[in-house]
Each structure stands twice: as structure tokens, then as C-alpha cells.
Amino acid sequence: MGKPKSASASASASASWSALFGLGCFSSSHAGHSGDASGSGSGPKNAAKVASSSRPPVPMPMPSPEDLSLSLAGSDVLAFTVEELRVATRDFTMSNFVGEGGFGPVYKGRVDDRVRPGVRQPLAVAVKLLDLEGTQGHKEWLAEVIFLGQLRHPHLVKLIGYCYQDEHRLLVYEFMARGSLEKHLFKKYSASLPWSARLKIAIGAAKGLAFLHEAAKPVIYRDFKTSNILLDSDYTAKLSDFGLAKNGPGEDETHVSTRVMGTQGYAAPEYIMTGHLTTKSDVYSFGVVLLELLTGRKAVDKNRPPREQNLVQWARPCLKDPRRLERVMDRRLNGHYPTRAAQKAAAIAYQCLSVSPKSRPQMCAVVEALESLQALDDGAVEPFVYTAPPENQ
Structure with a gap:
């Protein structure tokens, strides 16, 4: 596979978290995602229709990769490059394809010392690529990074890392076998x-x-x-x-x-x-x-x-x-x-x-x-x- 298309605790780090809110990672309008729950229809297609009929969203500045990295300082969330995740997923081969959701395609991968020199214990991961033409966008991707990056609990899926490089947006989670x-x-x-x-x-x-x-x-x-x-x-x-x-x-x-x-x-x-x-x-x-x-x-x-x-x-x-x-x-x-x-x-x-x-x-x-x-x-x-x-x- 060539270039990927683009990518589908502690609650105490509230200061840096709030700073990202100020940069516009959240708003009351989330175009796309799971859809309008009001009963006028369900699923992404309906959500897109509702979004298009509402007032145009006010453009809001997005945090830079540096802002995001700073907000997650002190957490164990890793910042990956696209190339590292190519290696982890064997170039996003179809044999590692797990499925597709609102974010985009999901691939199984493996983070070991080939991906990150010094990694002692190889880790099975799931890598989500945000499809910029899909039902979820950069704001939803950012919300995922911020919430899962700063909240840790045995019953929340663990966010291992992310990739925020050029137009690419990827998320790396622990692999959930079932x-x-x-x-x-x-x-x-x-x-x-x-x-x-x-x-x-x-x-x-x-x-x-x-x-x-x-x-x-x-x-x-x-x-x-x-x-x-x-x-x-x-x-x-x-x-x-x-x-x-x-x-x-x-x-x-x-x-x-x-x-x-x-x-x-x-x-x-x-x-x-x-x-x-x-x-x-x-x-x-x-x-x-x-x-x-x-x-x-x-x-x-x-x-x-x-x-x-x-x-x-x-x-x-x-x-x-x-x-x-x-x-x-x-x-x-x-x-x-x-x-x-x-x-x-x-x-x-x-x-x-x-x-x-x-x-x-x-x-x-x-x-x-x-x-x-x-x-x-x-x-x-x-x-x-x-x-x-x-x-x-």
C-alpha cells in the first residue's frame, strides 16, 4: 500500500487540556460521526445531511503537533511517524486489515524494536487511519487523543500513541483480541x-x-x-x-x-x-x-x-x-x-x-x-x- 489516505490517567492535566479546548478542538457541532440520534434517520449519511443544512461552522484554529505534544507531556502516549506505523503494520497490508469504522480503516500492527529501537516488550496494536472523506474529522480525532491520552482506567481502551504528520492523522491503541x-x-x-x-x-x-x-x-x-x-x-x-x-x-x-x-x-x-x-x-x-x-x-x-x-x-x-x-x-x-x-x-x-x-x-x-x-x-x-x-x- 502506498501512502495512507489519512487517518481514522489522569484527569489532573487539566491546564494543558483546557488550553487545547481554547484552540478549538471542541465545539457543540460535530459534523458526521455516529449520526443524528433524533430519529430523523441514523448513521453517517443522515448526519452529513443534517450538518450541511445547519449554519456554516465558524473556522477555528487547530493546535499544532507541538501544542498537542505539550498537552500530553507527562503521559505515556507516544508520537509516531507515518514511516514507523508503516513498519508496524507491514505497510498497511490487507492481511492486517481488521475493519472500518467512522474514523476510517483499522489495521493490526506490532510495535517492537524495529519500530522503536529500545522497545523491550513487543506490543500488539490496532492502528486507525482517519479518512478525511469519512464521517469523522480532525476535531473528533483530536478529542480521542485528548481524552484517552489523559484518562487511564482498566475499562478504557489504552491509547498507545498517535501520528500527527502533514495531512496524516492516525491513532494507535492496544489490540483488543475479541x-x-x-x-x-x-x-x-x-x-x-x-x-x-x-x-x-x-x-x-x-x-x-x-x-x-x-x-x-x-x-x-x-x-x-x-x-x-x-x-x-x-x-x-x-x-x-x-x-x-x-x-x-x-x-x-x-x-x-x-x-x-x-x-x-x-x-x-x-x-x-x-x-x-x-x-x-x-x-x-x-x-x-x-x-x-x-x-x-x-x-x-x-x-x-x-x-x-x-x-x-x-x-x-x-x-x-x-x-x-x-x-x-x-x-x-x-x-x-x-x-x-x-x-x-x-x-x-x-x-x-x-x-x-x-x-x-x-x-x-x-x-x-x-x-x-x-x-x-x-x-x-x-x-x-x-x-x-x-x-x-
Whole structure:
């Protein structure tokens, strides 16, 4: 492959972080990305249409590579050259191609002493190239670098480094061997996840959100969904893709007002209606994902009968009735789950999906409630044998 097209903790470094905000790495308008969540359509194409019909954005200066490097001083994030990442990915060979997202193509790579002399322990990485013609742009790329570069947690995917050279924008992450939760729940070739794995994933993702919400300056993730939850070889869940993340409201504020962005089916109703964003907006999205884990169904599925296309509308009324709950549980579990644990998980999802944000729990309370379910084993749980799909899928 020739030249790449261009590229898809500590919260204490707030001074340099804020300096980058002043340089315009964030605004209330994020053209593209996951799309308009308001229900007028979903996905990147719709987002592009909405963006084109709004007022033209005011040009804002972007930080230089030197500014970015300075803002990350003290972190362990590395600045790579394009040539180093060519070596790491074997010149972006198709045999290392993993997939493509909103940023652009993703390749598996290896950082060793050929890439960086002195590296003692070779590291498997995922390299994202930002496609400048794609649905996400420089601001989203920069948001990813800033948030993941300064926040470290076992349930956030680790940003190893980045490349900001000429027109090239690349991101280098730890390689997540199992891919996305979306793939495991909804791809036909994947083995069905057992109850124990689903609960572990839910707890890990909840811990990641709780960490963001409880940071010294809270972070609202804004695009919590199954495709943004990545799994390592042990099914440890880690949050990825911080292109839409925003700082939470200040001390004297109750919410952040912003243009509605995200993914249809996951966005909280009050956010869709008013553009008011709080950490409770993320809690709602978590409830949708927990519902997907319980039912094995997508948040929005146009291939189902009309009454079943919106998962929350179809399943939420069943969550507090044990007999009705059994009918909406994922059939691929074959009944191999602890009944009481499933009922309690459904009750947690029901509360997270409350129409009133004030009625939704804090994520720290969700973590505690989910962890308590690990001790409930009143149902037969079948041993899990995983059949690995091809490495690059």
C-alpha cells in the first residue's frame, strides 16, 4: 500500500487540556460521526445531511503537533511517524486489515524494536487511519487523543500513541483480541455469549462509565453502544471511540447544551428533545446496552415486525414481569442463566431506562448492583466453549 489516505490517567492535566479546548478542538457541532440520534434517520449519511443544512461552522484554529505534544507531556502516549506505523503494520497490508469504522480503516500492527529501537516488550496494536472523506474529522480525532491520552482506567481502551504528520492523522491503541461486543451479540458466525460473559462485560462497561462520570471534571461519553465496547482475550470490556465525548457541566450548571449527536436507539429521550446532556444521558444508553445483552436484539432493527423494531419500546414493559421477561430473554442462552440474576439485571435496565433522568441511578450504583448478581447462581449455567472467528474479522 502506498501512502495512507489519512487517518481514522489522569484527569489532573487539566491546564494543558483546557488550553487545547481554547484552540478549538471542541465545539457543540460535530459534523458526521455516529449520526443524528433524533430519529430523523441514523448513521453517517443522515448526519452529513443534517450538518450541511445547519449554519456554516465558524473556522477555528487547530493546535499544532507541538501544542498537542505539550498537552500530553507527562503521559505515556507516544508520537509516531507515518514511516514507523508503516513498519508496524507491514505497510498497511490487507492481511492486517481488521475493519472500518467512522474514523476510517483499522489495521493490526506490532510495535517492537524495529519500530522503536529500545522497545523491550513487543506490543500488539490496532492502528486507525482517519479518512478525511469519512464521517469523522480532525476535531473528533483530536478529542480521542485528548481524552484517552489523559484518562487511564482498566475499562478504557489504552491509547498507545498517535501520528500527527502533514495531512496524516492516525491513532494507535492496544489490540483488543475479541473485537466489539456488537460483533459477538449480532454477527451470525459468532458463538453465543454465555450469561457469565455477558454479566462480566456489563460490569466492566459500567465501571468504565462510572470512572468517567466520577472524574475530577466529569466526562459525558455520549455515544455508549455495543460497537464502542471492545473485548480483550478474557472478555474484559473497555470503552473506545471518544470522538463525541464532552466535559460535564460546571459547578453552577445542571447540564451541557449541545447539538444532538450519537446513534439512534441509544440516545436518551430528553437529550433528543432538548439537546440537554448530563451523565444521566449515558445511564440511559447503558440501559439500552444492558437490554441488548439480555435479549440478544439490536437497539433498532428494521428487519423485525414494526412493533418490535425499537428494542426499548418492545422490551421495557416486560422487564418487571418475570413471566414476560422469560419470553424476551435471548433464546441463544437456552435458559442457561440464573433466574434471579436475570430478573435483577432486568430491573436495573428498567431503572436506567426511566424517562425521567432523575429516576435513573448513578453508574457507581449500577456497578454495585451488577456485581451483586455474580453471587446468584440459582439457575443452570452451561460451560462456555468459544469458537474463535478468523483473526482479522
